[in-house]
Amino acid sequence: MDSPKIEDETAQQQQQQNTKTCSNMEKVSKIPDLVLPRMKKMDPDASPLLGIDEVFKKRWQIQGLIGKGGYGEIYLASDTKRGEEVAIKVEPKIRRGKLAKRMILEQKALMKMQGKPHVPRLYASGYTENLNFIIMQLLSINIGEIRKSSPCRKLSKSTTGRILHQTIDALHDMHQFGYIHRDVKPANMCFGIGETNRHTLILLDFGLIRRYKKENGEFRSLRSKAGFRGTHRYVSVRVHSKLEQSSTDDIISLLYTGYELMIGELPWKSLERGDEIKKLKQAMQNNEEKVGNNKNYFENSQLIGFAKLVFSLDPTIDPPYSKLQDELKILIGNKKMDDPYDWEDDFKEAIEENDINDNSSK
Numbered sequence: 001m002d003s004p005k006i007e008d009e010t011a012q013q014q015q016q017q018n019t020k021t022c023s024n025m026e027k028v029s030k031i032p033d034l035v036l037p038r039m040k041k042m043d044p045d046a047s048p049l050l051g052i053d054e055v056f057k058k059r060w061q062i063q064g065l066i067g068k069g070g071y072g073e074i075y076l077a078s079d080t081k082r083g084e085e086v087a088i089k090v091e092p093k094i095r096r097g098k099l100a101k102r103m104i105l106e107q108k109a110l111m112k113m114q115g116k117p118h119v120p121r122l123y124a125s126g127y128t129e130n131l132n133f134i135i136m137q138l139l140s141i142n143i144g145e146i147r148k149s150s151p152c153r154k155l156s157k158s159t160t161g162r163i164l165h166q167t168i169d170a171l172h173d174m175h176q177f178g179y180i181h182r183d184v185k186p187a188n189m190c191f192g193i194g195e196t197n198r199h200t201l202i203l204l205d206f207g208l209i210r211r212y213k214k215e216n217g218e219f220r221s222l223r224s225k226a227g228f229r230g231t232h233r234y235v236s237v238r239v240h241s242k243l244e245q246s247s248t249d250d251i252i253s254l255l256y257t258g259y260e261l262m263i264g265e266l267p268w269k270s271l272e273r274g275d276e277i278k279k280l281k282q283a284m285q286n287n288e289e290k291v292g293n294n295k296n297y298f299e300n301s302q303l304i305g306f307a308k309l310v311f312s313l314d315p316t317i318d319p320p321y322s323k324l325q326d327e328l329k330i331l332i333g334n335k336k337m338d339d340p341y342d343w344e345d346d347f348k349e350a351i352e353e354n355d356i357n358d359n360s361s362k
């Protein structure tokens with residue numbers, strides 16, 4: 001494995017090759033096809049940042065686009081030196097006339113956190129004349145996409161509980177490095193696709209991280225107002241109010257993530273305006289009844305214990321990570337982290353739980 005390095009080279013010559021291997025993806029027979037990354041249609045009018053069959057930096061042959069965020073594009077490529085598939089994240093160096101700093105920060109944090117189990121392995125990173133890039137471990141489709149592949153559009157309690165449990169470990173590691181993530185959501189979580197890491201959750205996208213602790217571990221002093229950072233659907237009420245984010249806000253986003261995975265949708269799914277979303281989040285937090293149906297938001301949901309603890313957290317101190325994980329035991333039951341997850345079992349458990357809930361609400 002190449003050790004991560006920051007490269008300083010200009011764009012390299014492109015080479016045409018037609019072979020399209022999916023070598024390491026094919027070798028791991030236990031991974032169901034549905035979670036393997038899929039090529040997205042490339043729209044030539046949208047000026048993709050890399051071209052199919054282009055050999056990036058003389059080494060990585062681009063096979064297709066597998067992800068697109070608000071900032072970057074993620075490509076599947078084969079490493080012509082090692083014969084392995086990798087993911088390449090690229091973003092234009094200049095955005096709206098300014099030097100884009102997101103990926104530089106992401107490269108730095110990823111490099112620092114290498115070796116931690118819930119962080120993607122970094123193979124190389126740097127920049128070309130026009131792009132910043134990161135070459136990293138290829139992962140599954142994201143958990144939001146996995147949920148949508150479930151016939152009932154939900155994940156089971158035990159799978160959701162284990163996703164939340166592993167993400168708490170991932171956030172604990174990140175917070176210990178002094179960073180908060182600020183964009184915890186299903187689209188930023190994937191699983192490994194190798195024999196040994198197919199049950200390991202990987203937290204992605206460090207583009208919005210912020211250093212919230214000083215080198216000595218003390219909290220940095222809080223700004224009285226902070227710009228909005230994150231995704232409206234998943235940020236905490238505090239973030240809607242433009243308050244400085246803390247490690248507890250990552251955990252609140254994780255609660256909303258768990259709710260969406262297990263219940264199938266968030267109550268504010270169809271709302272777009274931040275103030276309207278904030279109002280429903282406040283109602284959920286105050287355990288008010290949902291408008292028009294005399295039921296509160298956590299009715300029938302064993303997320304209630306976890307939610308109560310999450311909503312009681314003090315943003316001036318780090319969350320009690322193990323206590324939070326204890327509250328997930330009721331969801332996880334006797335399942336081990338290495339037992340099959342919903343997608344390895346045709347979503348049977350999720351469908352059964354969904355049928356029981358449907359029958360009990362009739």
Ligand SMILES: Nc1ncnc2c1ncn2[C@@H]1O[C@H](COP(=O)(O)OP(=O)(O)OP(=O)(O)O)[C@@H](O)[C@H]1O
Nearest residue numbers: 067068069070071072074087137138139142187205
């Ligand atoms: N290493 C990887 N392997 C497989 N798929 C990946 C990988 N990295 C990212 N993806 C896919 O690409 C999507 C977008 O990635 P990412 O969130 O890093 O981009 P972004 O431009 O920073 O997005 P955002 O606008 O949410 O900040 C992810 O949701 C995931 O599905």
